[in-house]
Amino acid sequence: MAPNDTRKVHTAETIAKELENDVCVKVSGSDIDGIPRGKIITKAKFVKSLEEGFGFCNVAFGWDMLDKTYDESVQVERGYSDLLAKIDLSSFRRIPYENNVPHFLFDFHDPIANSPFKACPRSLLKKAIKDCNDLGFAPLCGVEFEFYNFKETPESINAKNGVNLTALTPGMFGYSLLRPTLNSKFFDEVYHHCLAYGIPIEGFHTETGPGVFEAALEYGDALEIADRAHLFKKAVKQIALKHGIISSFMAKPYADLPGCSGHMHFSLKDIKTGANAFVDDGNEESAGGNEAKAAMKGMSDTMRHFIAGLLEALPSILPLMLPTINSYKRLVENNWAPITVSYGIENRIAAIRLIAPPTCPKSATRLELRVPGADVNAYLGIAGCIAAGVRGIKKKIEPKFPPVQGGDNGVLGERLPRTLKDAVNLMMAPGSVAREVLGDGFVEHFGRTRLHEWKQWETAVTNWEIKRYIETV
Structure with missing residues (x-):
């Protein structure tokens, strides 16, 4: 089955095999405007992050689409601490116009509340789907x-x-x-x-x-x-x-x-x-x-x-x-x-x-x-x-x-x-x-x-x- 087939169930072991010949991975999530915010990370960091996620600055929800920071009425932690980016293995696909680099989506998680971040668009959709x-x-x-x-x-x-x-x-x-x-x-x-x-x-x-x-x-x-x-x-x-x-x-x-x-x-x-x-x-x-x-x-x-x-x-x-x-x-x-x-x-x-x-x-x-x-x-x-x-x-x-x-x-x-x-x-x-x-x-x-x-x-x-x-x- 190809990596782009809908919602293939992956484990850390199957993903490791899929990424056998890769040196880096692209990861991204959606901000409040729907703009992808992400980065390229090493394969080693990616594998290490699979269980608990990795840190991603909460400024992704503290600024607008032109990276202008919101005023105090928009409540984000003003020290701009990290949220947790939790990778969804089922989102695995490769980007054909970027040398087939592997790409995964992640959800934003609140590490203090130990729950999905309140403004994470993808998490909001997951909740609506669960209610349905x-x-x-x-x-x-x-x-x-x-x-x-x-x-x-x-x-x-x-x-x-x-x-x-x-x-x-x-x-x-x-x-x-x-x-x-x-x-x-x-x-x-x-x-x-x-x-x-x-x-x-x-x-x-x-x-x-x-x-x-x-x-x-x-x-x-x-x-x-x-x-x-x-x-x-x-x-x-x-x-x-x-x-x-x-x-x-x-x-x-x-x-x-x-x-x-x-x-x-x-x-x-x-x-x-x-x-x-x-x-x-x-x-x-x-x-x-x-x-x-x-x-x-x-x-x-x-x-x-x-x-x-x-x-x-x-x-x-x-x-x-x-x-x-x-x-x-x-x-x-x-x-x-x-x-x-x-x-x-x-x-x-x-x-x-x-x-x-x-x-x-x-x-x-x-x-x-x-x-x-x-x-x-x-x-x-x-x-x-x-x-x-x-x-x-x-x-x-x-x-x-x-x-x-x-x-x-x-x-x-x-x-x-x-x-x-x-x-x-x-x-x-x-x-x-x-x-x-x-x-x-x-x-x-x-x-x-x-x-x-x-x-x-x-x-x-x-x-x-x-x-x-x-x-x-």
């Missing part, structure tokens, strides 16, 4: 990313102050068979290197917009898909740099062009039977005259409760899906991005799209959350959805309105928060759903990092302001 498993279900998901590509380098972007960038290709060419030809080596390397890296891409094509690609990652177990989504961004960016290209997962690079989504698909597998738990088996509980149930023919009560839980939680967990200032500029009317708490059958304008027969095989019944942008930290986005859905199943929550059908938007739900600050205030409010399903420790840390992001925006002088006011006022 305790109900008898295994969460499955898939992730799609859209991303812009530019004929730029880090040096040229810096020289241009990030504006007036040259797109990889001009024009609007969604699903084009022409445009990939212009940069076929880059396009093909992304596909094949990702496959060799253990990130199979189910579908890869151009999306509408200058130099935009979209990749749909193969469906699978939630933790594995989150790992793949996390590493996919890194892989694309690294491969792009080798071709003199900058790939961007920013949600809305241009005000007048489509944004970049990070859609997520979900279903639950019955652990005992292996069947799709979102499919109505004909023995579902009675929901009386429930209008939503009547409209969701072929979908199970479990699916309906999961959806209702997600709908109820969505405003509260929104910062997990839309984590940056820019995220919210993608959610605008008439742009295929959802702006309300809503769900619909085969509706790509609603926040949640229900996918069921006759438009797919019964076994492929699932939901698609269309809210996240490509800037989402997949660990957090997937964790939030699963936790919200599990809450819905436990409490047997019912949707407050029926799903809209097809292109009919009908009466959609409440407007989603318009800014990061508004969304964070909902998340951090006493008694919020987010606090219930994610825990106070995580919400306090994550929420305050997002308020830090808002403060950076509030004091920034933008190109828009310069252009509008420099001469006129």
